[in-house]
Amino acid sequence: MTMRDESPAAPHRRRGRLTVYLGAAPGVGKTFAMLDEAERRRARGTDVVVGLVETHDRAATAAKIGTLEVVPRRRVTHRGTTLTELDVDAVLHREPQVALVDELAHTNAPGSHHPKRWQDVHDLLDAGIDVVTTVNVQHLASLTDDVEAITGVRQRETVPDQVVRDADQIQLVDLSPQQLRRRLAHGNVYRPEQIDASLRQYFREGNLTALRELALLWLADRVDDALTRYRTDHDIATTWPARERIVVAVTGGEESETLLRRGARIAQRAAGAELLAVHVLPTDGLPSAPPAAIAAQRALVESLDGTFHTVLGEDVPSAVVDFARGVNATMIVVGVSRHSRWRQALLGSSSAEIARLSGAIDVHLVTHERARSGAPLPSRLSSLSPGRRVAGWVSAVAVPAALTALFVALGRGAVSLPTELMMFLAGVVGVALVGGLWPAVAAAVVSFVCLNWFFTPPTGMLTVADPENLLALVVFVLVAAAVASVVDLAARRTVQAYRSRAEASTLAALSRSVLSGEDTAQAVVQRLALTFGLDEVRLESRPDDRAPWDTVAHARRPAGASAAPSTAVTTEARIDDARRLVLVGRALPASDRQAIEAFGSQAAIVLEHRRLREQAASARELERAEATRTALLAAVSHDLRTPLTAIRTAVDGLAMPDVELDREDTDALTATIQESTGRLERLIENLLDLSRLQTGSVRPVLHPTSLEEVVPLAVEPWLAELDLDVPEDLPLVHTDAGLLERVVANLVSNAVRHSPPGARVRVAASSSADDVELRVVDAGPGVPDDEKETMFQPFQRLGDTNTGTGLGLGLAVADGLARAVGAAVTAEDTPGGGLTMVVAVPRAGGRR
Template sequence: MSDIERPVPDALLSPVHSAAAGLRRGSLKVFFGYAAGIGKTYSMLEAAKKEVAAGRDVVIGYVEPHARPDTQAMTAGFESLPVKEIEYRGVTLREFDVDAGLARRPDILLVDELAHTNATGSKYEKRWQDVDELRNAGINVWTTLNVQHIETLNDVIGQITGVIVRETIPDRVFDSADELELVDLTPEELLERLRDGKVYLPQQAQHALQKFFQKGNLTALRELSFRQAARRVHTDVETARRERSARQPWATADRLLVCVGPSPTTARVIRTARRMATALDAPWVAASVDLDGQPPSSPVQQQVAEHFRLAERLGAETVTLAGTSMAATLLDYARTRNVTKILIGKTHQPRWRRFLFGSLVDEVLEQSGSIDVYVIHGEQEEKASPPAFVPGRTIRSMGYLWSTIAVLAATLIAFGLRSFQFAESEANTVMVFLAGVAWAAFRHGRGPAILASLLAVLIFDVCFVPPYYTIAVSDSEYVITFAVMLVIGVLVATLAARLRSQIESSRLREQRTSALYELGRRLSSVSGNAFLVATAGTRLTELVGGEVAIYLQAGDRGPELEFGANSTIARHPVSLPAARWVIDHDQVAGATTNTLPNAVALFMPVVGSQKTLGALAFRVPEIGRLLAPDQRQMLEACASQLALALERDQLAVEAAEARIEAEKESVRSSLLSSVSHDLKTPLAAIAGASGSLLESEGLDEPTRRELAETVAEEASRLNRLLENLLQMSKLEAGAAAPNRQWHVLEEIVGSALHRIRRELADHEIRVDLPGNLPLVFVDGLLLEQVFVNLLENAVRYTPGQTLITIVAAVDENLLRIVVADTGPGIPAGAEERIFDKFYRAAGRADGGRGSGLGLAICRAIIQAHGGRIRAANRATGGAEFTIQLPLPEDRPQVNITG
């Protein structure tokens, strides 16, 4: 298959993902129109009656009481939820009860007026948030909406009608509707209905006719509603096209960049960018350039943050750039992101200012190259209020004072140097003044430094150029000196101010990087949810300079407070619902936001790779600064680090549990295998031999004896197996503590050889125990069991007529005992594994009999005596097991002879 014909996985999976999302989330149907009174609610109720007739469960959640007889008549026969009554300033307000809708859970719930603003005290600030929660719960919602309530059309409709609509919904809510039904009526018919009192009461209708309901306004609104509906139909067509032609996924050709600044006109530019991005089906980025390294609490940064929040609500990606030139920084970023169109606001500047200093628009147009630049004319959305007292402005005013003092100090120094004949040259005097200008630029910025340059030129002219103490000059060449001095001063001021700005920006970035590094280092050094949360909470408290609370999702019980139990956040009644909402929706909520704004803290989700793990709550004096782009990005990075640490810890716990379960399963399987083979074989032999003895009376004596020996041998083998199982369980439980006594090693070895003399009958045994061996302080029975198991292991893995040796020697304070054979040896790499429980190596001479517990018991016994045992292959062939036992220093001495 060629690359052109090969299906793209994402395109193939997209319909599946959409279908799965549809199964999890309720659908939204919007009855859409261009003005009140065209029949949206009536059409919704009429369509609902058809659904009821078809057998579907339809309930009215809320229908606005507009006193329209036709509409009220249509509500008859429907089940309606009780409204929620809220007392506000002595007035009882009737609102939709979202909790009642969640409890009733009908198939279709009718909720009128999607853009409505709820009364103070409601669960959510906007009704579209109520609808969003209903959809998340799997409830299908039908609602109504007018075109003027769409956020990106707000300023356009305001220009057309002269009325600013305050109740708006984000475009993403409108775009998320699964079905859109356009309800239309000609403007003439709507005006006729208005005059007949079918829309508003007569007095209200007359006022509406004079203001909003004018034919020109209605015609423009109708066109906008048609355009929005057509765009939606186009989107549906493209979706269907992708489903039918999954081999040709859509590729975005355009990318938009909107320039964000502190000017109020930026909001218009952002909305225009959103409309253009929607029309082009292109992603868009809102970018701001920080030239001055201003703190997040500065008025400029707060205004930029407000514009960023608007852009984020409209679906933009936001980014803050750092650079020395705004135009160059924006264009460099645009080229790295393949931006094809830049939108920038047109600022109102005097011509002289544009001529002397240029403008951002001119620079972007000149340097944009192949990138299209759209200049948007902006108007102030509201009259600016008088600026409040800002400490930073006083500090900057003091900078001008200090710059003046610096120039006066340079003047005194120049007079002093000239009086002592150190600076008779005018060039040296100029350097003294430039030094003062440079100091003013570095300490107080560009503005104070330019003032210092002007004062320096003026004082130099008056005090140090003849004729003295006048602004006149005796030589016209001094004019060039003044100009060069002024230019150099301004240049030094600009470079020094830029350097100061870069240092400040670097310091802020270093602080953020250091904070993230320190948090990551601390989280990596601890484990356990309690310690991770405590570490993160303590560090975040230091970073934000306020109160921090951390909520973690606790299964079906919902969020639980894990850090900050003594904080104001924990005591506030809205905090727990806010944390639950943030975890459920993966969005910021709380103070200064549109969701649960009556909370005392700002809540951010802790999102992991698989799910949302919890929520972070911050309460600081200036909580709005936490929503500044750089601050929000840092806090989101901290939340991500906490989520990764929690997931890492959970994965470690799950891996340990899985390893334990795997070991248990391995032991269980090995035990079952051992029981099925090593118990079944002796029992079968015993049953067969005993049955033959009982049923065959004519057996001769040798045959009877052979059968009886078989019974005894297999019973002994079965007994040893059961003893091994019991001994292993005791050793693992710590119940088999060694009963140490002084013993002669030769007696222990001899007793072990006697116990398995039948198994050793076909092998040659050689024992080399020196007569001067000391007594050993051991449990004689347990050490005897070690020799029995080692000898049985040698018999199983070596053919008959081979040599098995037992050798002992003393190495300083250790007794070394070696049990060796001349068999095939130990498989490579299995020197340690053969001491594991139920491990049985291949190539056994006895046909695979044995439980795999003998060597494990040997290691457990030797370790209980403080010694060690190891296995290795001999150079001459075969395997050897070396036992090392410690010898007490006060051991008694004994000589064995004979």
């Protein structure tokens, strides 16, 4: 990929806006519409240029361009044919406000910056240039198979759906099939020799009608996504009936099949309508229907092209309505209650409550064979555990009886009636805390009877002589019921508050870790499984709408984690078209959908962060590789050519037939060949070592080694210019002898090369508790402190312009090889001037 220069302000420049004219079929006039848009913008004073408009030899299209500025196209020669493409660099250099780019799905000629034109458009958008472009519906990647089935033609040039979906504005350009066929027949689309074949094949009226419907449905999905985002961004909870969504409330009973089929028929009346089935489970996790029945109804919904959802809720009608509002439903289909008339009169029915709560959502009531059959349904009166409910009803009788026994034992008159009322009221509150509302109401009634019979004159009968006492008893019952209701409600709200706080705390911690880059997709799904007590959570993604789902991250709840009993319920939470969460375990309440969506958003952020990190790492690698290649080419052009030139000159001198050389000249030329060959060998060895280091192909073999065996071999070529001090009693080092020898040789060669004439380089070794240090000391010019950070990078000559210093690879190779064997190379200043290179090699643990 060609690297383009950008101004320093580019990272802060706004991204350009993309406008797409979507054609329902070829020839509907999308290019004309784009040019009309350009004229309108230019009339408003906007700087507009034509980056590329395909006229297809149509005079009307060429004339439509008119006086718009046209950026010359880039010419590409491929297999002897000259092709013209969008010149992205020319448009970027021109810097217009708006650029017109026709045919977004076009495949570029080989040798272009990008293989596809939509990628060129992204370059323009990244540079802050608004782009107006065109594409036909048959070129959308997700519709390729559908278009082939309709027209019999396989589209070779496609554009990913997401590219068009992400556009800031999409304009549908459409014509009726009859109008388009007339336009084609008049020669406004194809050349005369192509008209008859086109009318008989691709442009048949049925084909055009089907393509038109595909375009409308695809655009409706995109508009629906935009509406969902808008409602979410603006916290709109009311239903907007922009699209028919039919929610069918199923109980798992035999009547559910009737409801589902009726809902499917209603959905079929409106094109693009959705069918969603929702089944509410009680808060204690117990199933309201056999799992086999739920599975059969799930399969039925899927066969009807609908989706099945399971939610958890304390109250069935509220959960159904909450779900319907959450999906922006337009109708709820419910069945007539299975309860008998007397039970409906006492307790009401779910269908009537759904109708009362639905608000703007229509409710369709369906009768069935099981209506009013009296078939029992599981109770939803309390969300408390069975043990607490039993304890509540027992205490509803036991607490008043105990208090009665206590006051009777104390004797009549020992405690006043107001005190007895307060004690019984306290008992009712205690029952409410244990068993909830209805046991507390029962306790209040029992307390009323006990107070009336035993403590209110005349005792021993259910009559009250003093009207004030009667009033006190009645007020007692009312207050007891009210207090019990408040206590029960407070207990429920406390549980909900604790749960909400836990979820908020978890989401806050998750957000902080994700935004700081400390979290992964695996951590997100693990947190989700633990927070909601799910058996299994999978984060899945796919490259396009028709590709299979791939698991990105997968988590299971630890075997020892406690959770409420769960049923095998699978819930799908769609993040976007390319990502989803699959939740396996207990069903989640409708109120948790928002929290699940928040987790999904964080998962999407994690995936996007991971993708950006990978792209950044790849870009850094490419940048480093590009810098290395550039520096290598710049250095090799001279530093490798110099010894080769010297060798060639010396060889030519020795081989000249008409020149007779004496012994001194021959020896001088031979010495030049030897010196240049040695220099060339060192350069090539350094290049090969650097290549091995950068590709990770260095494989050291570490074993105990003596420096006395390594250092003399490494410094042998420079012994005449060295002072060597390597004691014999040094401990062994844990290293690769061959690689460490290369490290020492490079450091010594560098020190000798930079030492002043006549100055000797000192090589000394000493040991510490953990390492053996080898010091290479020279008296050269030294290195400034600010350059010591970069001196170990390839091709760094540290300001030395002497070409005889080589490619600047010695220190880079030495540092890389040292790291490979577990050693470390550092630079220090030599007292009195110069540079000291310190090689710290880990000890092997034993002394000689």
